[in-house]
Amino acid sequence: MDNIVLIGMPGSGKSTVGVLLAKMLGYDFLDSDLLIQAAAGKRLFEILQEDGNEAFATLENRVNAGIDVHHTVIATGGSVIYGAEAMEHLSKISRVVYLQVSLPEMLRRIKNPETRGILLPGGMTLADLYRERKPLYERYAQITVPCSRGSLVQVAGKIMKALEK
Template sequence: MKDNIVLIGMPGAGKSTIGVILAKVLGKDFIDADLVIQKEEGRLLSRIIEEEGPEGFLRIEERINKGLNPKQAVIATGGSVVYGREAMEHLREIGVVVYLKLSCEAVLGRLRDIRGRGVVLREGQTLEGLYEERSELYEKYTHLTIDEDGLTVEETLEKTLQAVNLLVE
């Protein structure tokens, strides 16, 4: 049985928020992969993207995510983790990957400062284009999908707990 839960999804989907509560309820550690990247690199995500460019950031993100080996943890990944095939294969091996799925409209409604959050956007790319591109990858790597549209944090948490418990039983 896999003893980690790995949350993937678009920025604003609530991976960190749900992850912290999920870890608390399940008695697991919580790891925010973006914070691990910032700590290891000694700079903010937005600064890494600015200095290394999107491709440089993605290489750093993949290296750090494929090096994660916790036991009994909930891992909230960055939204762009799905671009790293090796990292995603590793995360699927060490945990149950849960896609917190939110419609593009809902993501747009939740995000204010997309650049300040350290979101990887290529030159000229819109959030809608990014959503379309990543959705396919999230579906490819997930073990289970939680559709969060119209749900509160509590409802998303409950739905996630039920799905994870069914999967690991």
């Protein structure tokens, strides 16, 4: 296994669990949201506010499709699954792990969707977004790890155990 890509809803723990998992495996860690911000020269919510959802999605797809790393845990943004090029590329260079969080737990963890850089198309709620994305995460996942309960260490341990299979 060369890389591990973490996908899932905002608040599922991709970045926090990803850092811990990378330390446990002796891997590097990459947060693709930071690459997107660097490419745009502004924060995620600024991209969304100033350039719109479509421009953000295009940039996110391009940035993720261009990731070229080895022995790295990659935490992606929750909307990465909309980018076919990105997901095809990430699936080729990594094991794709879906951090599955329940809707009530996600709503508890997310306080302000806008500042988290969450793509909420007009009139959509976080619950609507959850229902829309869940089948896409399931489609791309090679491994699914429930993470609504348990500590970061426990979730990272579940991922490591699943990767051994």
